[in-house]
Amino acid sequence: MNDKKLELECLRLISDGSGIGYINGIATFVTGLLPGETGVVAVYEAKKKWQRARLQSIIKSSPERIIPPCTVFSGCGGCQLQHMTYEETLIWKQRWVEDALSRIGKLKVTVKPTIGMEHPWRYRNKARLHRESTGKLGYFKERSKTLIHFEDCLLISERMNRWIRLTEEFLTKGYPEIHTLTFRENDKGEGLLLLEGVPTKALSEEENPDLFEALSREGLRSVWGSDSEGNLVLIWGEEMFNQTILDMPFDVSPLSFLQVNSKQTDVLYAHVLAEAALTRAETVWDLYSGIGTLTLALAREAKKVTGIEENPYAVEDAIQNAAKNNAIGHVEFLKGKVESRMMKIEEQPDVVVLDPPRAGMHPEVVKRLLELKPQRIIYVSCDPGTLGRDLRLLSQGGYRVESVQPVDMFPWTQHVETVVCLNRKHS
Template identity: 40%
Template sequence: MAKQSPPVKKNQTIELTFEDITHDGAGLGKINGYPLFVPYALPGEKAKVKVIKVKKNFGFGRLIKVTESIEERVEPPCNVFYKCGGCQLQHMSYEMQLTMKQKQVDDALKRIGHLENVPVHNTIGMEDPWRYRNKVQIPVGTKNNELITGFYRPRSHDIIDDMETCIITDEVSDRMVEAVRRIANRLGISSYDEEKNRGILRHIMVRTGQETKQTMIVIVTRKEEVPELEALVNELKETYPQLTSIVQNINPDKTNVILGKKTKVLWGETYIYDEIAGIKFAISAKSFYQVNPTQTKKLYDKALEYADLNGSETVVDAYCGIGTISLFLAQKAKKVYGVEIVPEAISDAKENAKLNHITNAEFFVGEAEKVMPWWTSQGLKPDVVVVDPPRKGCDQGLLDAIIEMKPEKVVYVSCNPSTLARDLRILEDGGFQTKEVQPVDMFPQTTHVECCAQIVLKK
């Protein structure tokens, strides 16, 4: 039988009807059964598309013109939306974004986890899905001998130089980035050139406390000695009284990792503080802290509801970070043990426990998959295990440890539906049952979705 070649050719222009949307926000249309993925197209629409890449089983296209649109299509409020790639869904109504995320989770559970009957609830959204990010990291470059700041274009290191503002970050962050750029430009501080590995100013990072309104500026430089740095700091602190802290981070390496190992406080405090649901957190330049505290509270409320604590339980929080979930749980549990591989996060967690006068939470540095079997051998039997792993999901050793420990309940907080579905399958095969999953929109206007899953030991 002759091999069928794709029904389209590169650079061909075609009419396409879209029937679905992918997890990364591209429209999916088919021509004679051959799938084409086209960014910014929405299901139910018809469009003129230019074919830009043809593979054996699927291809990619570029949207030229929408010929029949749906009412969920909206005008993106950001003037660099189509250049930037930081957000992927501003062309879609917020209701449609929430529906898409719920469907994405439901599809992953069925397709990857073979979990046909697990209820996936409607995504919990935000009343105002803009200006929610409390942290921004913006690269610095040069154009026409002037400093420029802006995010990179997708899959490149070209800075979008006409980016006036980022409408998903706190407005104070916008103003602070602009101020550092303007003053540094006037003082003649050079931007970093990554190809030649020379120049000074690499990134400007701003962190803000949503509740406290405290603000930290982190100036990321290639070397420690920076001409006119003192003048920059003096002008910033005199012009902007709301500033709490100005920090320098030194990153001498030829790398695209933003922060280097060494950090020093140039003026003000080492930490800014913020609060979620009455719990205080100390946040340093390098602390991991949720970027959307409004939605974090909704996510953690759900985790608490699923843990269903009455005050007599022992809880293990694997991947505990700076203790965000642990401290919530400690208010309702008898004892919480947190474990995390990053030593700085554990010292932050201990500080945060002290800050909140919480004495029933203990924190340990180590790999959860190694620490938990050791705890089991020491006779620790938790009633509840909470996991909040990175995007790659739980380590197999950790899942084995949970299956061995047989807690009554597992609460799984996930930032990746695919690895969540894979891990739920392993827990199901190990004697647990997934009761329900609640998606939460932590990152409106983007394709990311967080989930909280309630899992119980089968009787």
């Protein structure tokens, strides 16, 4: 591809955060260019109907442009929108949901303004890092295996950044078998470290007293190892890791899923509960239930709740969490794939809540829901595209979309969570 420089006016943002404009009628995608801006770009990938270009310079700047506070923003790729005012990122996330539901879902619905954060920094309770041969830790650059080292990631707490620096300093001395590490932090500032693919107790406190003393002093409470099959070994510290959600305590295993933004999780779940409008008389299903966070919140207002989850560690956590929150008796957790387990339940749900992975609902799940005909479905989605696809199927099967509420769980990134309430149409 030649290095010919071309001028491009950005018309809008697409859902990965890139700007789009047209050169000789060809859609041209440019990372870093904002709507209303004109820039000099160089095309590096050309197809018949579209092309990608790199931003060389900005001729006309948008009033929504700001200086990204992160020093590695341009190289990392983990955040896509730090060059834009926060208020404008919320507007574009609303538009992306609108576009997906209209274009893919074929739906004419009103999408409410995105619920943002008052302080949209230091919100992540989890960070997955990779290691260079030198011992340096960092994130993989978007769509590559290039490691981006950072001194201070602004999406995680200052405390978690210190855990990373302490561990990184230790890893420069050896332990080449350690390649991937995951840190977690709860609402009390306590931490957990998971060493992926390292089930041994090589990192014993006896052999490395200085490291464990330093980590403990900074609030880290446990270090775990996991082998390639996912078997866990407690290397050091406390077995239980706790997180509070909607004033309820939860135990979280190192391999269990938990929403990464604790503050916005409360906002998200409160909205789900409001849309579910339970009266303590309903039978509720919570599909893709994880460690039971939303299941147990629903159980406080329902007659019975059944959670279905594939991850065995999460199911074990969920059962313990039900006991911890005195919900035994009207809460049940089933282990297995949602599309398999829901076929074997004979009871009729009044309300179904689901929070599927990015791929959305399995076709068999959609089919079964349309057979069961629950009065209300609350769909929590992390991908507007698959949400649009699934809502189209549900609307064709007799459901009406009542409300669509985006929630910003991942400030400064392209990602948006959406809560949709559907009611069954009465013939």
